[in-house]
Amino acid sequence: MAEIEYSEHGTRNRGVFGTRVVAIVAYLVAAACLLPMMAVVLAAVTGGTETISHLLDTVLLGYALTTLILVVLVALGTLSIGVGAAWLVTMTRFPGVRFLEIALVLPLAFPAYVLAYAYTFILDHPGIVQTTLREVTGWGPRDYWFPEIRSTGGAAVMLILVLYPYVYLLARAAFLQQSSTAFLAARALGKSPWLAFWHVSLPMARPAIAGGVLLAIMETIADFGTVAYFGVQTFATGIYTSWFSIGDRAAAAQLAMCLLGFALMLAVIERTRRGKAKYYQAGKSHAPLPAQQIKGWFAVAGFTLCAIPVLLGFLLPVFILVQMGLESEQNLLSRRYIGFIQNSLTLAGTAAVVTVFAAICIGFYQRLRPGKGSATAGYVARLGYAVPGGVIAVGLLVPFASFDNALDAWMRETFDISTGLLVTGSIWLLIAAYMVRFLAAALSAYEGGQSTVHVNMDAAARSLGQTPLGTLRRVHLPILTPSLLTALLIVFVDVMKELPATLIMRPFNFDTLAVQAYRLASDERLEGAAVPSLVILAVGLLPVILICRQVGRR
Template sequence: MLPILYVLLGLFRPTNENWQIVKQYLLTDYVLGSAKLVLFTGFFAALLGVVLAWLVVGYTFPLRRFFRWALVLPLAVPPYIAAYTYSTMTSYTGFIQSTLRNQFDIKLPPGTIEIMSSKGAIFIMTLFLFPYVFMLTRTFLERQSASYIENARLLGRSRLSLFIKVVLPLSRPAIISGVMLVVFEVFSDYGVASYFGMQTVSTAIFQTWFGMYDVDSAIRLAAWLLIVIIGLFVIERFLRRNRQFNATTSQSRPLKPQQMKGIAAWGATAFCSIIFLLAFIVPLTQIIVWTTWTYHKIWRADFIDLMVNSLSGAAIATAVIMIIALLSARTARMLSSSLAYGVSRLMTAGYAIPGAIVAIGVLAVFIALDQRLSTVYEWLGKGEGALVLSLSLSMLITGYIIRFMATGYNAIESGYEKLPRVYTEASRTLGRGNTKSFFKVELPLLKGAVITGFILTIVEIMKELPLTLLLRPFNFDTLATRTYQYAIDERIYDAALPSLLLIGISLISVLLIVRLEKEK
């Protein structure tokens, strides 16, 4: 929590001349840009996710079983990769317009397809983030809504009335949870907004830091963004303060879908197919084609170093996260107190905070540590005012640990929830101590949760862009940063190979989630 608290304290520091300029001329545009992106993306992602979830849960139609898991796959494509892919495909020289001109002699007027805009950013973010809402809403409807929906059908509700009057109110907790994840991702985004030239608070933090070289103003911007995110939490909790969603019976069964026939059935298949093609198949196919054009040039000696950097940094951070997660989850389980639960929640708060904010807080703390250790550095011959910790890989790894502690901890906590206490108690009764009981009894039974948490965490770290851009040591590139650099330099085809590797790694994570959900 220390870096996050350091950012919040930035609100109470004296302002400088740069902040007055930002406040007077730029802040309004930054805030409006972020608000527009968050509101519209959240609305359209919720709409798309809920409609698709209700289709695959409530009805049977051709390819329904396929779409049930396939519509989660767009999560494997990072939005910033989708942004440059679609912008290049839809440009004047891109595949779409060139095919229309050369094959069908159709010339579109300039500006007909305009992806490089705020509307394009909303389109990209919606298309590649809606699976959060889809996945949570689908799971909720499948497991907890059968009796309510079947009763509504027996009482004569039409399809539209059933959706509006029963499905939407019933699914509200799942919808809100999914939308909050989308909102956090949009607030955290830097790649899409930067590439499309949008003014958002995240891009403002980078511009203030690297354009004005003013860390204090960047911290102040980050603090205000953090206040907004905390405010969203408070508002969401306030709206749910007197609402409880409880089943009237302990028996639950899966919802039996209703048969769709004729035009309605094929219309549902067509709708799901279009979304799946746009959100996964089209960008993936285009990136594979570009990779075949450029991999001979890109796959050189330093690309191996790039992969080693990505894997080593992510693996070290993930290993530390899993060790801390095991220790803290076991402590919270043994103590069973509200204090232990509260501390564990605070430990995982970094996941809800944009990477740029975490990065600024970590940098500020590490610079303060270097100042405290300056006499030690002089004694070691590093020179006066040397920056050792704040120019090292350890700072980046610390940022990863704070940002992604939640993925590792939640996996371990979920594993402990399925592990009866009687096993540990039996081990203690038979003479084993606390430590031996953990290694001999608990850890073998938690193996699946540990592996799941490790894979999910390492994939999330490898995809992270803004935090890596801000905290990486000099000449330390990862697949995510190299992809972004190629895209910013308009070397789109060169960016295809690292993009394809990132999508492949992300795909492993998404398929793992699907498999684990199926096993449950």
């Protein structure tokens, strides 16, 4: 048993010191999350009007229109598939429904750009589908029309197939939590099951559904790999092109500010709607919604409608990628690929530990000192989930590149020594970008577990002489181990899949699996891109399996 410190004065001093340490770290983390957004705004404002005028005359309206079209298509697609599938598996019973209610989550493991590689391989002009069509019909290349996969519509389909599980999970949870009282009352008043769903169950689940759709939209505007590979010009591709191809930092910052403003507007809308929308169950008893057994053609139709997203979003792409990988000449066990894997694991593991540590500091400080200061720090820390990786990359590179250049100039002039790129040339700035981007996910997982720790436990630990840090170490962390492991796993997988920030900020000659897949696909070596894509997919399946286990238990 640990020795207990009974000195009240000593315990108080150590408690004050520990609280100050937690507060300082929490505010530093919040400042780090705010820095890239402030830097983007400052660089955009000081970039002059010439750049933004040129953008307005050339590409800005096109970027905005394409991004808006993509957002609308993805919102409608994820809403239709997610809500429809959630309602079918919740309210009906047919052969295979238990399998489908879990399998519908599986496409979440796919990065959208990996799905794009798979479908381009079979649907593009030299792919097996069009080749077979020409062989069977005898048509030439100009004798028929075929949907173009490399288009805005094709990018929207890829994003819909991997993002609808956000809406499905939240909508299904909302339907499961609803009591049957209101639904059965509508049925007793003569409403058909469809009308009762439309007028009663759907409005009650609307806050959860809106949250899922907004999450899908935020992922859409943050996507770079899919739209870049398909040649779709959005704000995300414009930022990368302006920074690397044109070398215009002001243009990149101003495009990043436009995208940042749109993302933050969506975040504010989501929080406002979630905060104002409240629905209460009628009555004290909670009876789940009645599920109806369907048979015959209705059962076949229900199974087909739920199976199509699973087939197109997971089973078929996995089969295609495996075939592509077997036909490639990429050796996963070669020294080069071992280096890619080591780099990916290093970045993902380090970022996961740093991000979860930051989440613990923010979450525990909010518990220690509830008030405006801690609430503001928590809110700022959550802003990163709404900011695309490319925006964060630009926001960090602009100030730290200026710092590196100024330091190098001063060292050359004073000591005749070149320091090079101390910050922007290291992986630590990239780790900071990952922390800003994924801190909200880790913080949500940590706070979900922290809510189960009763405040009386804190009082009991303090009465036994424990300082705040001692209470965290000896009481909170052992109880929160499952939540912390979940947070670590979520951040780890998200970093493995992250492409735009890694592509922009990675040190020279420090490539990851995601970068290798993107590079091979850009060179039209799709078979080779399948190998690193399969590794990313295998890692991405880990959190999805955890989600499926929770769905299965429920």
